Amino acid sequence: MTTNGSDYDVVVVGGGAVGLAAAWNAARRGRSVLVLEQYELFTQRGSSGGAERQWRLQYSEEDLARLTLEAQPLWRELEEAGGRRLVHHTGSLWFGDTTEATNEGMISDAAKVLERIGVTHEWLTAREIQDRFPFAALPDHYEGFYQPDGGIADVKGTLWLLHEQARLAGVTVLEHAKVEEIAPDADGVTVRSGRGVHRGQHVIIAAGPFAKPLLAPLGIELDVHLFQMTSASFRLRDPGLDLPTWFAFQKPTEEDTNLFYGFGRNPWSGSDVVRAGPDFEDHVVEDPYLADNAAVPRHLERLTEWVGAHMPALDPEPELAGSFLAALPADPERQFYLGHAPAHVPNAERLVIFSTGWGFKFVPLLGRACAELALDGRTGFDLGRFGLV
Ligand SMILES: Cc1cc2nc3c(=O)[nH]c(=O)nc-3n(C[C@H](O)[C@H](O)[C@H](O)COP(=O)(O)OP(=O)(O)OC[C@H]3O[C@@H](n4cnc5c(N)ncnc54)[C@H](O)[C@@H]3O)c2cc1C
Structure with missing residues (x-):
């Protein structure tokens, strides 16, 4: 595949809440970032539609409850960056x-x-x-x-603010760019979308409910309903x-x-x-x-x-x-998938995958974790049990 010309440090597939949060986090670390969204930003067809989401600290699993506590200061940081409250207590x-x-x-x-x-x-x-x-x-x-x-978390406000911060940090967003193929190799990843062929050092796949058909050709099966x-x-x-x-x-x-x-x-x-x-x-x-x-x-x-x-x-x-x-x-205790592609995928360390569960309350944390996994190869958050095998 011949690329469009630009090489990015990170290509993000999906311009929903997590994709935009990941893009912002990678870009504010000085990296070049491209977001590919198959529809338009703020689409109602993914999982970040509508106006509001429940924000809660309580979980039956202690690690998830602790994760919501860790997400709190990251929400504050995003709110302060944009001068707008997003989580209302x-x-x-x-x-x-x-x-x-x-x-x-x-x-x-x-x-x-x-x-x-x-x-x-x-x-x-x-x-x-x-x-x-x-x-x-x-x-x-x-x-x-x-x-x-x-x-209560403000969905549209969050998406809008993440997009604004991402744009200010230099992120390029292409809408109507449905990704059809992702091909990692030893030197990077080639991504073919409806808007051309793109090249990234790392790809973050935050495709929400559309992840399964995108990942199947790579031999990755998510047990998601x-x-x-x-x-x-x-x-x-x-x-x-x-x-x-x-x-x-x-x-x-x-x-x-x-x-x-x-x-x-x-x-x-x-x-x-x-x-x-x-x-x-x-x-x-x-x-x-x-x-x-x-x-x-x-x-x-x-x-x-x-x-x-x-x-x-x-x-x-x-x-x-x-x-x-x-x-x-399928396993309700798992909540979501987040991690590098499974080891059987060649050059798996170049791909970071997130999908999706009741994840809105964690958005700034998930975005940070995706960027860390892509850029550092590991994240400081305790997310190991959500990995892909
Ligand atoms: C009805 C409902 C209620 C919920 N309630 C809560 C709640 O109360 N509390 C809570 O914390 N969470 C809740 N959630 C979950 C939360 O909303 C989601 O976890 C979160 O919004 C997911 O964001 P995302 O970015 O991962 O996915 P999405 O918002 O779906 O974004 C994925 C994006 O990727 C794009 N995309 C996919 N495939 C491709 C491709 N091949 N090429 C290019 N682009 C692609 C899609 O078009 C989409 O824009 C709820 C979800 C739903 C549906």
Whole structure:
């Protein structure tokens, strides 16, 4: 393949949250960086669509809880670089069946981890939850905790700011540049995209839910499932009311996981409309390129029913509904893949791969880790168990 002429220290495949964070981190270390994005920046077709994400410290796995603590100063650093708040600490409320093991973890285990690592949280009964927050008709045995440092991350603000910082640090971004082939050799990596042939010393692949088809020709199999995740927006009936971010852990029904989550007002928009969603990982998507942003009707119906039964502060008629594509490792404890390409790939050390899980809360840390793996061959973060074999 003949290249377009420019050689870069780092080529990043994917202009989503992690790709932009990786590009910024490599460029501010003085390296030349090219980002290739198959659609346009800020696309809704990947996993960084929509307006908000839950930001939380609690995890059932202690290393992940510690990782959120490590991510905190990196969020502050990004916010300070751009002069804009991205994570708003509106509090995080988890409640329900406290010993139910779910794809999001378990309330009682997460509370134990918070104890161990010394993070403040307040244990609450169903009555106390309903007295303090706008939930109703919760089963009497429900309990949970409120963690005041959790909250809500501003997705569009983060993407915009990362792009701005990357651009200021000299990163080149090519949109509508779908990468079709990645070929590492002893001297570098050749990358063929819809916009030409490019050459980098290292390639960071942050392709989100599209990683599988891109990696398959290299003989790399990610054990990742793709799901279309529905959510909807509901109007708050009382403009004086607000909510923390929340997650309801419940025993599964015969049809689905019976898990629901949601947000309060977006502090950056001040809107009276808040988002909620079912966490049902059952609408499987085989080919990410065939997914759309439509709501799954059965999921929307279940969500509307739950909101109607337990959230009297909301008008249960959704104002907007849609879906985004999530890529989740088959092993829920793994959360994401991050590391060099597996050793069986020739010149594996030239490729760094990230995909994707519930990763938004870690974005600045993941970007830093990707850049370190590419430029230094190792990262100072304890991410070894997320590596590819
Ligand atoms: C519905 C939903 C709810 C979520 N909730 C939370 C939450 O509450 N808290 C949390 O922490 N996380 C959450 N997440 C996860 C979080 O949003 C993702 O982990 C994160 O946004 C992933 O960013 P990314 O950059 O890895 O992937 P993406 O944003 O998908 O970016 C990948 C980019 O790569 C591009 N690309 C792919 N293939 C190619 C190619 N061949 N050539 C060129 N470009 C390519 C894509 O077009 C895309 O722009 C949620 C995700 C979803 C979908």
